[in-house]
Amino acid sequence: xxxxxxxxxxxxxxxxxxxxIILALSSFFIFAYIISLADAQKTSNSTKLDTLFETxxxxxxxxxxxxxIPYYDKILTRNxxxxxxxxxxxxxxxxxxxxKEALLYFDQILEINSSNVKALNNKGLALLGLQxxxxxxxYFDQILxLNPSDVYALINKGGALLTLEKxxxxxxxxxxxxxxxxxxxxxxxxxAEALAxxxxxxxxxxVIKKEAIDNPNDENLQSTMAFILxxxxxxxxxxxxxxxxxxxxxxxxxxxxxxxxxxxxRVMGNKTA
Numbered sequence: 001x002x003x004x005x006x007x008x009x010x011x012x013x014x015x016x017x018x019x020x021i022i023l024a025l026s027s028f029f030i031f032a033y034i035i036s037l038a039d040a041q042k043t044s045n046s047t048k049l050d051t052l053f054e055t056x057x058x059x060x061x062x063x064x065x066x067x068x069i070p071y072y073d074k075i076l077t078r079n080x081x082x083x084x085x086x087x088x089x090x091x092x093x094x095x096x097x098x099x100k101e102a103l104l105y106f107d108q109i110l111e112i113n114s115s116n117v118k119a120l121n122n123k124g125l126a127l128l129g130l131q132x133x134x135x136x137x138x139y140f141d142q143i144l145x146l147n148p149s150d151v152y153a154l155i156n157k158g159g160a161l162l163t164l165e166k167x168x169x170x171x172x173x174x175x176x177x178x179x180x181x182x183x184x185x186x187x188x189x190x191x192a193e194a195l196a197x198x199x200x201x202x203x204x205x206x207v208i209k210k211e212a213i214d215n216p217n218d219e220n221l222q223s224t225m226a227f228i229l230x231x232x233x234x235x236x237x238x239x240x241x242x243x244x245x246x247x248x249x250x251x252x253x254x255x256x257x258x259x260x261x262x263x264x265x266r267v268m269g270n271k272t273a
Contacts (some may be wrong), residue, residue, distance in 0.1 A: 016046070022237070024077070025224060026198050028109055032142055048078075049075060049079075051106075052074050052075050053071075053072050053075065053084070055071050055074055056071035056072050056075065056088065057088070058087075060088055060091075060092060063095070065091075065092035065093075065096050066092075066096060067097045068087055068088070068091050068092050071092070072085045072088055072089040072092070073089070081108075081112055082111055083112065083113075083116070084107050085107070086105045087106070087108075087109060087110050087118055087119060087122065089105050089121075090102045090103075090104075090105030090106045090109075090122055090126070091122060093105070094122065094125060094129065096130065098125045099129035099130045100126075100130065102122070102126045102129075103123060103126045103127070106119045106122050106123040107123070107128060110123070115146060116145070117146065117150065117153075117177045117203050118241070120139050120140075120142055120143050120153075121139070121143060121150075121152050121153060121156060122140035123138070123139050123246045124136040124140050124153075124160075125156060127139065127217060128156075128159070128160055128163065133160045133163050133164050133258075134164075136160050137154075137157055137160050137161070140142070140153045140157035140160065142156070144157070149176075149180065151180070151181070151184070153176070154173045154174075154176050154177050154187075155173070155177055155184075155186050155187055155190065155238065157173050158170040158171070158172075158173030158174045158177075158187075158190055158194075159190060160195065161173065162190060162194050162197070162249070162257075163225065163257070167194040167195075167197050167198050168194075168198070170190070170194050171191055171194050171195070174187040174188075174191040174194070175187075175188050175191070178191070183211075183213065185211060185218065185220075185221065186208060186220075188208055188211050188221075189208065189211070189218075189220045189221050189224050190203075191204075191207055191255075192204040192207040192224055193210035193224050193227070193255050193260075195207065196227055196228045196231055197250050197259060199231070201221075201231045201232045202226075202232075204228045205225075205229075205230065205232070208221065208224060208225055208253065209225070210229065211226035212224070216244065217248055218248075219245045219248040219249040219255075220255070222241045222242075222245035223241070223242065223245040223252060223255075223256065223264075224260075225241045225263075226238040226239070226240075226241035226242040226245065226263075226267070227259075227260045227263050229241065230263040230266070230267050231263065235266075235267050238263075238267045238269050239268065242264060242267060242268060252264075
């Protein structure tokens, strides 16, 4: 026969059971509280990150690159592998002509993803800024192997070839873009410039004239139109376009190729050393 438990023993077991339930519930609520705190912290960090991105990108879109960079730095302090922040900081440095520094950020992206098209394109542009045209072309070619119709890579490779004075070859790339989009402003501008460099000014004028008239706030179209007119000996008309381009961008001379700069100085009556 099994011995019966004493009343004191029963009460003791009930007490243990009650304490066990209390501890279990306490542990559950403590765990839930910790999770909620972690979620709140995560939400707070995410909100702060979103705010930093919003501020940084607003400044970036306003072309206030030097002001945008500290905000991208704050984002990268929280997450050193944040690709958008790396890319935008690299572009900001590129826009400030800090090409070597910009390369570091595009390289960081490519270490994370060697096929990142934006980073490949932007690294190519930074290399162009350093006048490493052949090396830049290799990066544009990498993109075109992945996607033969990538507009940016086609235009950028054409631009690199234009810099190397391989004008006919450059035009082939601009034409590929124009085949896909006949109104692509960059392709139109660069094709007209290549034709002008080759002395085909009438053809260049026919390519760019409508776009230059329709886009009076595009400094590239305005300056290329001026260059073509200057080549044709129409200095008075060229001067109007140059003056308009200068209103849009007072630092116009920084983006002109050597031949364009020579014509700009001649038409504007600037004395050069």
